[in-house]
Amino acid sequence: MxxxxxxxxxxxxxxxxxxxxxxxxxxxxxxxxxxxxxxxxxxxxxxxxxxxxxxxxxxxxxxxxxxxxxxxxxxxxxxxxxxxxxxxxxxxxxxxxxxxxxxxxxxxxxxxxxxxxxxxxxxxxxxxxxxxxxxxxxxxxxxxxxxxxxxxxxxxxxxxxxxxxxxxxxxxxxxxxxxxxxxxxxxxxxxxxxxxxxxxxxxxxxxxxxxxxxxxxxxxxxxxxxSIVPLRITSFLGLVFAGVGFLLALVLIIQKFTLDLMPIGWSSLIVTVLIIGGVQLLAVGMVGEYLGRALLTLNARxxxxxxxxxxxxxxxxxxxxxxxxxx
CATH class of the missing domain: 3.90.550.10 (Spore Coat Polysaccharide Biosynthesis Protein SpsA; Chain A)
Incomplete structure (x- = not known):
């Protein structure tokens, strides 16, 4: 054979x-x-x-x-x-x-x-x-x-x-x-x-x-x-920081009615704004990456x-x- x-x-x-x-x-x-x-x-x-x-x-x-x-x-x-x-x-x-x-x-x-x-x-x-x-x-x-x-x-x-x-x-x-x-x-x-x-x-x-x-x-x-995991990660980060923001707001309200003393310190406020803004830009950038790739695919690159x-x-x-x- x-x-x-x-x-x-x-x-x-x-x-x-x-x-x-x-x-x-x-x-x-x-x-x-x-x-x-x-x-x-x-x-x-x-x-x-x-x-x-x-x-x-x-x-x-x-x-x-x-x-x-x-x-x-x-x-x-x-x-x-x-x-x-x-x-x-x-x-x-x-x-x-x-x-x-x-x-x-x-x-x-x-x-x-x-x-x-x-x-x-x-x-x-x-x-x-x-x-x-x-x-x-x-x-x-x-x-x-x-x-x-x-x-x-x-x-x-x-x-x-x-x-x-x-x-x-x-x-x-x-x-x-x-x-x-x-x-x-x-x-x-x-x-x-x-x-x-x-x-x-x-x-x-x-x-x-x-x-x-x-x-x-x-x-x-x-x-x-x-994978859509990067989108889920940015969504999770947004949820986490939103939760932190609500907690801080609650703390400030309690301080206002108990101590009548607003916290002093612009540095902490700026840091918070930068962190939250950075997370937002990360989320927008990630969504843009997906949309851009979808656009190039639809345009038959x-x-x-x-x-x-x-x-x-x-x-x-x-x-x-x-x-x-x-x-």
Whole structure:
């Protein structure tokens, strides 16, 4: 009885500022996947990288039949770029990873095997991390918040190094909004998730461009796209401070009729006004954030716009295609 041919694997990699890394990344992936006898493709999504990454991707697509490239017309962000790659992936199993070789290609087969064994999704769980302390702490806080906002299992570590079935990809792509958070979308369609211990390596070259601002933006996507808890928190704060205000008013009335002495001290009054005003502005800002995202979704703001594609199906490296994923 002939053995079943290996499943085809699509490896989707957003690219930003990694021109010196891509050739080595492809070499390592090709070495691992060839050794395992896997039919695979690599889909690089160049998110308007400021360096020569697109030129490198074009050259690699000419050298390797397994390499495809997508150039976005405008910078869309990591998760939006992932959506562009997922839409083009042809594999039965899709793997996503970063472009900096901190995710070791040798661990890809382990993630794929977990999906083949029946899990819908397999996340890489790093045994140690080569990130700055602030980023490690921020990641842990993000996981705790995700557990509360999206009911994520507390022992599940969300990482960008993941593998999942094509049917999960199809469900993720049904999301039409402009603010994409892939892990949140995955958690809305399945809880059949495995974790695999993987290595976390030093960045192969250059410096990471994923700073604090992008981390905060990702947190806002998670908080406002998949939960109304922030609105409930602001409502609760408003209720608490309203209660405190009524209590203070009651105290002042009692003092007026018993001691006939109004409290002296403008500083305490100013502090109270500032606190209450701050809570009100927080509530208004949070409501505005939700309304703004709803408005952009209704206005069909695109998740990404494709300017050019190379590799696969004989695509012309110089061809420009006007494509977009509409919100």
């Amino acid at each position: 002939a053995s079943e041919p290996p499943r085809e694997v699509s490896i989707v990699i957003p690219v930003y500022g990694s021109e010196k890394i891509l050739a080595e990344l492809v070499r390592q992936v090709d070495e691992v996947m060839t050794e395992k006898g896997r039919h695979y493709e690599i889909i690089f999504v160049c998110d308007q990288s400021p360096d020569q990454s697109w030129n490198v991707i074009t050259r690699l697509a000419q050298e390797y039949e397994t390499v495809r490239g997508i150039l976005l017309r405008m910078n869309a962000g990591q998760h939006n770029a992932l959506m562009a790659g997922l839409a083009q992936a042809q594999g039965e199993i899709i793997v996503t990873m970063d472009d900096d070789l901190q995710h070791a290609p040798r661990d890809i087969p382990s993630l794929v095997e977990q999906v083949e064994n029946g899990f819908d999704v397999a996340y890489g769980r790093f045994t140690s991390r080569k990130h700055p302390l602030w980023k490690i702490v921020g990641s842990r806080i993000n996981n705790l918040v995700a557990g509360y906002l999206m009911h994520k299992p507390m022992d599940l570590y969300l990482s960008p190094f993941r593998a999942f079935k094509a049917v999960i990809r199809d469900e993720v792509l049904r999301y039409q909004g402009p603010y994409v958070y892939v892990d949140g979308l995955i958690l809305t369609v399945t809880r059949n998730i495995a974790q695999v211990d993987v290595a976390h390596q030093e960045r192969h070259a250059g410096d990471s461009r994923y700073g604090l601002a992008k981390s905060l933006s990702l947190w806002m996507k998670m908080a406002t796209n998949f 695109p998740q990404y716009v494709v300017a050019q594609r190379v590799g696969g199906d004989g695509a012309d490296p110089g061809a420009v295609e006007q494509e977009q994923k509409s919100a």
